[in-house]
Structure formats: structure tokens, C-alpha cells
Amino acid sequence: MKYLLTALLLSLSATPLLACETVQLGSLEISEAWSRASIGMARPGAFYVTIRNTGATDDALAGIATPVSGKPMLHETVVKDGVASMPHAPAIPVPADSTVQLEPGGYHGMLMGLTQVLKEGETFPVTLTFREAGDVTVPVAIRGMGAKDAGCVDKKD
Amino acid sequence: MRLKVLQKMLWAAVALAIPAYGALHLLDERAETPVAEVSFRPTFSLLDAEGRVRMPSDFAGKHLLVFFGFTNCPDVCPTTLAEVAQVMEGLGDDAGKVQPLFISIDPTRDRGLELAEYTAAFHPSILGLAGDEAQTRAAAGSFRIFYEREDSSGAPDGYTMAHSASLYLIGPDGNWLRQFSYGTPASEIMNDLKQRL
Numbered sequence: 001m002k003y004l005l006t007a008l009l010l011s012l013s014a015t016p017l018l019a020c021e022t023v024q025l026g027s028l029e030i031s032e033a034w035s036r037a038s039i040g041m042a043r044p045g046a047f048y049v050t051i052r053n054t055g056a057t058d059d060a061l062a063g064i065a066t067p068v069s070g071k072p073m074l075h076e077t078v079v080k081d082g083v084a085s086m087p088h089a090p091a092i093p094v095p096a097d098s099t100v101q102l103e104p105g106g107y108h109g110m111l112m113g114l115t116q117v118l119k120e121g122e123t124f125p126v127t128l129t130f131r132e133a134g135d136v137t138v139p140v141a142i143r144g145m146g147a148k149d150a151g152c153v154d155k156k157d
Numbered sequence: 158m159r160l161k162v163l164q165k166m167l168w169a170a171v172a173l174a175i176p177a178y179g180a181l182h183l184l185d186e187r188a189e190t191p192v193a194e195v196s197f198r199p200t201f202s203l204l205d206a207e208g209r210v211r212m213p214s215d216f217a218g219k220h221l222l223v224f225f226g227f228t229n230c231p232d233v234c235p236t237t238l239a240e241v242a243q244v245m246e247g248l249g250d251d252a253g254k255v256q257p258l259f260i261s262i263d264p265t266r267d268r269g270l271e272l273a274e275y276t277a278a279f280h281p282s283i284l285g286l287a288g289d290e291a292q293t294r295a296a297a298g299s300f301r302i303f304y305e306r307e308d309s310s311g312a313p314d315g316y317t318m319a320h321s322a323s324l325y326l327i328g329p330d331g332n333w334l335r336q337f338s339y340g341t342p343a344s345e346i347m348n349d350l351k352q353r354l
Binding site for chain 1: 239243280320323
């Protein structure tokens with residue numbers, strides 16, 4: 001039932017292939033960059049992405065930049081004793097030989113001061129700055145407000 | 158006479174100690190109340206987007222699926238409302254027996270932010286409620302949930318809200334049934350509800 005529903009949700013929303021493609025930066029592989037559609041521009045958006053470090057050197061995501069947000073920042077959702085808070089994350093560690101996901105309920109980019117409405121089905125660029133590997137710009141798929149992941153077909157759940 | 162003064166001082170100390178103890182106890186309550194206790198009846202009196210006062214009695218006979226959040230919340234709140242939407246879709250014909258509520262714990266800001274449009278974007282059945290500060294405090298206290306404003310230079314308007322992030326299920330008789338902790342899959346919530354409907 002769960003899979004059927006997921007399949008249904010996926011088929012209902014056109015998924016741009018771009019977000020499911022992997023962008024390479026040295027030994028970093030960046031994929032599944034997505035965001036939720038926004039209602040207007042008054043509330044912050046969120047940015048999610050998967051970063052795989054295949055190398056032997058630890059790295060860290062130090063910041064993000066995008067033309068759709070006047071003030072993009074990295075945050076981490078922390079749920080402690082059932083209470084959710086959202087401290088600012090100065091940097092997100094990407095250790096050697098590991099995969100880090102910015103995903104709902106964990107690390108995420110908060111896109112404050114939206115400069116445009118995020119419309120489902122469209123994409124926007126985000127530039128990720130890594131301490132070691134430097135900068136890379138990836139396309140971000142805007143999914144529906146009810147989306148919970150990038151909607152890539154190869155995703156296990 | 159001296160003893161009387163001392164007695165008065167001692168009584169005064171007791172009078173001060175009781176609320177102080179209560180306050181300490183309240184601070185402890187940041188952790189959510191364990192669910193497996195005597196049932197209670199949470200209540201609220203809050204405004205919907207059209208300015209009407211809504212109370213539990215308005216929904217008598219329905220299960221209430223209640224989430225406390227705020228619309229400037231970019232991660233936890235949309236994620237949970239997306240789960241609620243999936244639950245409502247999955248319930249099919251039984252969906253009419255469940256009323257999902259989104260209660261704003263940042264009501265002043267949310268009232269200016271098209272709360273109804275926000276909740277409807279997830280699912281048309283979700284009703285957004287935003288009272289004044291006192292009504293909101295009262296509702297949260299009644300549900301025994303926690304929320305707190307946190308100043309943050311890295312947040313819109315310089316603040317964010319920490320808040321209990323579970324979904325709360327209230328029975329058709331108004332009694333508290335259970336909570337679903339943050340991240341409970343929609344399928345699990347749906348299966349629980351289907352057994353009750």
C-alpha cells in the first residue's frame with residue numbers, strides 16, 4: 001500500500017530528471033537536489049541534497065548561495081524529547097568515504113528572503129561551497145508541497 | 158512577638174517556595190508527558206482563518222489529528238503536514254471522520270500569512286487555527302505540549318519557534334487517545350486510524 005501510494009504520488013508529479021543526475025566535484029558526488037514549492041515569497045523555503053564523498057579526505061559543506069534567496073543558511077532540525085528546534089549549522093561535515101543527506105527532519109538549507117515564487121516542476125540553481133573541494137552549482141528540482149524526497153526513481157523508499 | 162515575626166517570615170518563605178517549586182516542575186515539563194496515563198480532554202478556543210471561534214465541540218463525533226506548528230517553519234512543519242495529507246488521501250471514504258488541525262504557535266505572524274492558503278496547499282481538509290497569545294498558551298497547556306520563541310539572527314524576523322513536533326490524536330468523545338512522534342510514517346498513522354474508524 002505504501003509503495004502503491006508512493007508510486008502514485010511520484011507519477012502525479014512530473015520529476016525533472018536533472019535533480020536525479022549526479023554532479024561531480026573532485027571526489028564529491030552531488031545528487032537529488034530538491035526543494036518544495038512555495039506559496040508566495042513570504043515564508044522561507046528549504047533545500048535538500050545528497051552529497052557522497054568517495055575520497056579519502058574529510059570535507060564540509062560551508063555554505064550555499066542561490067539567486068532565489070537573499071539569505072540562504074544551513075540549519076539542522078533537532079528533535080529532542082519530542083520538541084523540534086532548528087539551530088544554525090555553521091558547516092555540515094562530509095567525512096571521507098561517506099554519504100551525507102540534507103533531508104526533511106535533519107540538515108537542510110533554509111532559503112530566507114525568497115526573490116521569486118518556487119513553482120512546482122521548475123528548477124533553480126544552488127551553489128554549494130565546500131571547505132576543501134570548492135564551489136559547485138547544481139540544479140534544484142522544485143517539487144510539490146507534499147513531497148518528502150527528490151522523487152528520483154532509483155530511491156529505495 | 159519576635160516569634161510571630163519569625164513565623165510570618167517562615168510562612169512567607171513557604172508561600173514563595175510553592176510557586177517556585179511549581180515553576181521548576183514546569184521547566185521539567187519540556188519533555189512531553191508520557192502518553193500511557195489517565196486519559197484527559199484537551200481543549201482549545203481558537204480563531205480560524207475566517208475569524209470564527211473554533212472549539213472541540215465543533216468537531217464532536219470526529220477524530221481530531223492535531224499538529225502545533227508555525228508557517229515560517231521550513232522543514233518539520235511541511236514534512237508533517239505532507240504526512241497528514243497522505244493519511245487523509247489514504248483514508249478514502251473514512252477521511253470525513255477525521256479532522257486534521259494545524260494550530261499555530263506563532264499566531265500573530267501566521268494570521269498575516271494566509272494560514273488557510275498554507276494548510277490548503279497540503280490538503281483541503283486541514284483546518285488552520287490561530288488564536289491570540291493567551292488562547293494559544295491555553296491550548297498548548299491543555300494538550301500538554303511545549304513551545305518557545307527562540308531569538309535567531311539566522312531566521313526570518315530574527316526569531317524561530319521550538320515546539321513539540323508530534324501529531325496528537327483526539328477521539329470523537331474529546332478524549333486524548335495517543336500521539337505519533339515526529340517522523341512516524343503516514344502508513345503507520347493510517348493503519349492506526351483505520352482500526353479506530
